[in-house]
Structures are given as structure tokens and as C-alpha cells.
Amino acid sequence: MGAIGGDGPVYWDKVDGAETANGGGGGAGKLEKILVSVRLRPLSDKEIARGDPAEWECINDTTIISRSAYPDRPTAPTAYSFDRVFHSDCNTKEVYEDGAKAVALSVVSGINSSIFAYGQTSSGKTYTMTGITEYTVTDIYDYIAKKGTYVENLTEVILRNSEHLKELISVCETQRRTGETYLNENSSRSHQILKLTIESSAREFLGKDKSTTLVACVNFVDLAGSERASQALSAGTRLKEGCHINRSLLTLGTVIRKLRLQP
Ligand SMILES: Nc1ncnc2c1ncn2[C@@H]1O[C@H](COP(=O)(O)OP(=O)(O)OP(=O)(O)O)[C@@H](O)[C@H]1O
Known part of the structure; x- marks a missing residue:
């Protein structure tokens, strides 16, 4: 141009x-x-x-x-x-x-x-x-x-060590909504995605102009489970949550199917 x-x-x-x-x-x-x-x-x-x-x-x-x-x-x-x-x-x-x-x-x-x-x-x-x-x-x-996929308050944290990672995971777990259903007394009512991004450079080139950095991610995804309202015997809030969970899982299935069909 x-x-x-x-x-x-x-x-x-x-x-x-x-x-x-x-x-x-x-x-x-x-x-x-x-x-x-x-x-x-x-x-x-x-x-x-x-x-x-x-x-x-x-x-x-x-x-x-x-x-x-x-x-x-x-x-x-x-x-x-x-x-x-x-x-x-x-x-x-x-x-x-x-x-x-x-x-x-x-x-x-x-x-x-x-x-x-x-x-x-x-x-x-x-x-x-x-x-x-x-x-x-x-x-x-x-x-x-x-x-509607904007994730408010999503934060990225630079890890100090493995203990720090464990601390962060436990913070996520305490914030994650769980609830009792007929099928699971401690059922996850939301999906949890842990994304680890690793940046690595060859030690001998560190800080030099020609250093190249490899960046890659690994995602650990713990999805909330699909459930039949009739089997989970859920009602009220649990039923609403179950509907949201099922809808999001259906969407995920659609996304994966469409990605597979992409030329
Ligand atoms: N389409 C345009 N309409 C009006 N002014 C423009 C247009 N394109 C560029 N200019 C003006 O021309 C001047 C040079 O543009 P610009 O700095 O974008 O060039 P450049 O190709 O990036 O130059 P360099 O390679 O030197 O960095 C600037 O003052 C800019 O505002």
C-alpha cells in the first residue's frame, strides 16, 4: 500500500x-x-x-x-x-x-x-x-x-514458581461456582479454563538483539457437565444453570464441528 x-x-x-x-x-x-x-x-x-x-x-x-x-x-x-x-x-x-x-x-x-x-x-x-x-x-x-464473549476482569499473571501457580489455582477454585445436584453434591456450575503461556529463549542469546523467543500455550479446560434436568432433578437456580451449561456445551460442539469443516 x-x-x-x-x-x-x-x-x-x-x-x-x-x-x-x-x-x-x-x-x-x-x-x-x-x-x-x-x-x-x-x-x-x-x-x-x-x-x-x-x-x-x-x-x-x-x-x-x-x-x-x-x-x-x-x-x-x-x-x-x-x-x-x-x-x-x-x-x-x-x-x-x-x-x-x-x-x-x-x-x-x-x-x-x-x-x-x-x-x-x-x-x-x-x-x-x-x-x-x-x-x-x-x-x-x-x-x-x-x-457476548468479552470476559470482564480476565487477568494474566506472570508466574513466579510452581507454588505460585498452585496458589492461583486455589483462588480460582474458591471463586468457581459449585452447587449440589441430585447427581453430584459438589457439581461445577461453570467452566474453568487455565491457560499457561510459556515463553522460552536460548540462554546464550538472552538479552541480545538476535534472540528469538518461542511462545506457546497449553490450555487446561474443565467443563461443567451436561445434565438432563429430569435426571439431575434440578429446579430453580440449578435448573437455570443447567440450561446455560447445556447451551454452552452445544455451542462448543458447533464451533468444533465448524472448525473441522473449515478448508
Ligand atoms: N492518504 C493521505 N492523505 C493525506 N495525507 C497523507 C496521506 N498519506 C500520508 N499522508 C501524509 O504524508 C506524510 C508522510 O506519511 P507517512 O509518515 O505515513 O509516510 P511513511 O510511508 O510511513 O514514511 P516513512 O517510510 O518515512 O516512515 C505525513 O505527513 C502524512 O500525514
């Missing part, structure tokens, strides 16, 4: 549904699509004052042409096509909606993605990426709010 310029024209192939090997997302070796968009930025006041020419022109949604604006250096106009081209009057919201939103929001479906801006200095990369990042964050929070 961004204005392109420089001494000689840069040639960009249209990456029309091209696929590239990429280990991210759904697993090693999975093929993913690359979308290439170009955004032209308007000439700045300084450039206008200097009389700098606009060498690039957007002729439709997918094509830009470069024509030499210097009469002493005439060259034939050259057309370049991309998946999407944004003319200099487009605002960042349009660039986000048409050029980045689908990719950015794939993260809520569990798909990794990257959006990066490439271009010469002052072509508008930071300007564009700042806007795209803001719109993405807003949309992700809207999505979460709509889906």
Missing part, C-alpha cells in the same frame, strides 16, 4: 488469487491468499508548492498508470494492475473496508493474517496503517460485544 515512485517505475504483478505456501493460519504448509492493494496519497502542500508532478493516476478500481510528468523525459504511460487500487481522494476508512477488513477480521475465525504496508519513504504507510489498526480494533471489539 502507499504511493509508489522513485527513479524508475516499480513493476508489481497483479496477484490475482495467487496462493503462496505459508505456515501460518490453519497449519504448516496451508495455502493462503495474498491481496495486494495500492493507495495513492495526495500531494502534500510542500510538494504542491515545489510544483512536484503527480506521476501516478488511478484509472479504475484495479489499475494505475504512470506517466512521465517531465516534458524533457517523455515515456509511454504504463499500466499496472492490482487486486485493488485506491485513488488519492479515498479516505482510510474506504481503504480499510475494501482492502483490509476481511483479512484483518479473519482473526476472529481463528485464521492468522498479516497486513503490511510497503513503499518508499513518505508514501503514507504509517498514515494508512494507523487508521487500519484503529478500525480493526474497533471492529474486533464490536464483534466481541455482539457475540
Whole structure:
């Protein structure tokens, strides 16, 4: 993204549904699509004052042409096509909606993605990426709010040692709602998820520029059990809890089934 310029024209192939090997997302070796968009930025006041020419022109949604604006250096106009081209009057919201939103929001479906801006200095990369990042964050929070999966007061704690972990688990256990049902006198009435994130670096590279850090998570999930109201003989609050538990387990089953069917 961004204005392109420089001494000689840069040639960009249209990456029309091209696929590239990429280990991210759904697993090693999975093929993913690359979308290439170009955004032209308007000439700045300084450039206008200097009389700098606009060498690039957007002729439709997918094509830009470069024509030499210097009469002493005439060259034939050259057309370049991309998946999407944004003319200099487009605002960042349009660039986000048409050029980045689908990719950015794939993260809520569990798909990794990257959006990066490439271009010469002052072509508008930071300007564009700042806007795209803001719109993405807003949309992700809207999505979460709509889906109702925002976990209030969720905290992440850096562990000191294994004793510290045990302490935290016991805090969780005391906060976890349990209740007596006909089938279990100490029945868990909520799910418990313990997520351990381990970051590791090779000791010899620690604190050095070239050190790489491996980050991975392991989740320990203790689900509340499904129950038939008729067997659990529950009523009132217990019955309501049982309905919520069963509904959440049904949703989990749907999510797993859909993930399995994802290409
Ligand atoms: N679409 C745009 N509309 C209006 N102003 C823009 C636009 N894009 C960039 N600018 C302005 O152009 C200037 C350069 O933009 P920016 O700093 O984003 O460039 P950059 O490509 O990130 O540069 P560098 O590579 O040097 O960091 C800034 O003053 C910015 O506000």
C-alpha cells in the first residue's frame, strides 16, 4: 500500500488469487491468499508548492498508470494492475473496508493474517496503517460485544514458581461456582479454563538483539457437565444453570464441528 515512485517505475504483478505456501493460519504448509492493494496519497502542500508532478493516476478500481510528468523525459504511460487500487481522494476508512477488513477480521475465525504496508519513504504507510489498526480494533471489539464473549476482569499473571501457580489455582477454585445436584453434591456450575503461556529463549542469546523467543500455550479446560434436568432433578437456580451449561456445551460442539469443516 502507499504511493509508489522513485527513479524508475516499480513493476508489481497483479496477484490475482495467487496462493503462496505459508505456515501460518490453519497449519504448516496451508495455502493462503495474498491481496495486494495500492493507495495513492495526495500531494502534500510542500510538494504542491515545489510544483512536484503527480506521476501516478488511478484509472479504475484495479489499475494505475504512470506517466512521465517531465516534458524533457517523455515515456509511454504504463499500466499496472492490482487486486485493488485506491485513488488519492479515498479516505482510510474506504481503504480499510475494501482492502483490509476481511483479512484483518479473519482473526476472529481463528485464521492468522498479516497486513503490511510497503513503499518508499513518505508514501503514507504509517498514515494508512494507523487508521487500519484503529478500525480493526474497533471492529474486533464490536464483534466481541455482539457475540457476548468479552470476559470482564480476565487477568494474566506472570508466574513466579510452581507454588505460585498452585496458589492461583486455589483462588480460582474458591471463586468457581459449585452447587449440589441430585447427581453430584459438589457439581461445577461453570467452566474453568487455565491457560499457561510459556515463553522460552536460548540462554546464550538472552538479552541480545538476535534472540528469538518461542511462545506457546497449553490450555487446561474443565467443563461443567451436561445434565438432563429430569435426571439431575434440578429446579430453580440449578435448573437455570443447567440450561446455560447445556447451551454452552452445544455451542462448543458447533464451533468444533465448524472448525473441522473449515478448508
Ligand atoms: N492518504 C493521505 N492523505 C493525506 N495525507 C497523507 C496521506 N498519506 C500520508 N499522508 C501524509 O504524508 C506524510 C508522510 O506519511 P507517512 O509518515 O505515513 O509516510 P511513511 O510511508 O510511513 O514514511 P516513512 O517510510 O518515512 O516512515 C505525513 O505527513 C502524512 O500525514
